[in-house]
Amino acid sequence: MFEALPNAPVVYTATNGPQAIKILEVEPIKVFVCDLMLPRMDGLQVLSVVKHRFPHVRTVVLTSVVDEEIRSRVYSLGVDLFWQKPSNEEELRMFLECVSSLLDQSVETSGFRGVQNKSLVDIIQLECLTQTTGILKVTNGPLEGKIWFQQGEIIDAETEGMFGEEAFKRIISWKEGAFEILPVDEARPRRIRKAFNALLLEAAQALDEKNQVASAEVAEAKQTARNKLLELIGDFNGIEFVLVQRGNGVVEAVGVDNPQRFVGWVNQVVTEFQVLGVQIQAGPLREIVGVGPQRNLGVIPLESGAICVGWHFNVPGEEVRELSRKVFARWES
Known part of the structure; x- marks a missing residue:
């Protein structure tokens, strides 16, 4: 179906959510089309992981589920297009035109999702x-x-x-x-x-x-966030670095040489543990604790993003979890 589009896209298929995520990890995917009824992970869980880990990928829901509450939940995840499975040739043609439009758009394009992205x-x-x-x-x-x-x-x-x-x-x-x-x-x-x-x-x-005022406020907010991180490092013994990543791409970091690269690693780790949690039915991911010979780590997933705290290796592993929670509480306060 998609191979015949004017864009001539390469099409990859998966039978479940984890398999689809593995494809996204290794292939240059531009548009991700997902059903809501999937084995192992439902469509909403898959979309949440995809939007968190691959924010540049355009997302499309193609489903037979017609429910206003579900539609609202899908769009609240940032999905580009919600489409009921076509029942005739005309609906199929319109759907393919929308997918073709998404394939043609650059990843930076933003706008309002309906028939296609517009202001x-x-x-x-x-x-x-x-x-x-x-x-x-x-x-x-x-x-x-x-x-x-x-x-x-x-x-x-x-x-x-x-x-x-x-x-x-x-x-x-x-x-x-x-x-x-x-x-x-x-x-x-x-x-x-x-x-x-x-x-x-x-x-x-x-x-x-409003934009002029917002630009000044953003610069002030960044400086405020950095000062807050510096205060955290000063108030907690053993902290080597703190990094905060939000879904909109904002990164505040102190003590990290290459924050963007480190964020990629944190996102990958959080996503893999979220997928594992679904597979073993362990419930939502609360935090991740890592203990190593050079330093210890505490990672707390946010609704969209994560906060990562690096601790000196002398800080006992059993204390990293509780101390990282306290850092998170101070950051959110």
């Missing part, structure tokens, strides 16, 4: 120019927003308890997520009366100002 401004402009009457539902992780259109005019928006222009500006500030068009389900009172071009212009100006 939210593009989507809104398209709905206005095509005189749409309906609801644009936008999800960004756990956040959800709706924008109401009436014959191409934006009449209302709602998110996080906000309505009207305030809600519209909040939604338009989201940099990525997923969208879908819903039919109008009720008469909606009009709270927005400005033309869509004026709304988008005001939103763009507000975003420019």
Whole structure:
């Protein structure tokens, strides 16, 4: 099926989650297509591991499971496309076009997932120019927003308890997520009366100002994080280094010569133990303790990322776990 695409991709297949992860480890995969009903590891577990360890890989769910809660959980993992298994030739053609579009995109591309990746401004402009009457539902992780259109005019928006222009500006500030068009389900009172071009212009100006402030805040936050790590090293006897990695790629590290390379090793170790935990039904991974002749290690997986603490080899192995937990608690406080 995929071999016939214009991109002429090389296709690899796997019969279960661990097998698929092994392929991702050794092959230059651009797009990962996954069912939700899999043996040994279910699709959501596989996707969680893939997004954690291979964030550059585009992910697609192709499933017969049609459930709004499942769809929301899938998109909250950062999946690019959720697609019900095609039931006719036209649906199959559309699905293959979407996969082809993902193959053509660079890994740095971000945007909103629907038929294909687009900016939210593009989507809104398209709905206005095509005189749409309906609801644009936008999800960004756990956040959800709706924008109401009436014959191409934006009449209302709602998110996080906000309505009207305030809600519209909040939604338009989201940099990525997923969208879908819903039919109008009720008469909606009009709270927005400005033309869509004026709304988008005001939103763009507000975003420019916000980005300028955010750049200064990011620089300050990085320095604050580094100072906090230095304090941790000073407060705990025996710490040689601390490294914190988040899912968005942010790495704070003190005492590590090559943080990015070390992060790759930490991600690999965490992923392999997560897979092992699923295979032996040991439950979620809490922490990893390593004892060696040069130094000891404590690794605590985060929701998206990990914190790794290196200890002097004189620190007893049985204390590494508890001390690493205390470092984590101090970092999160």
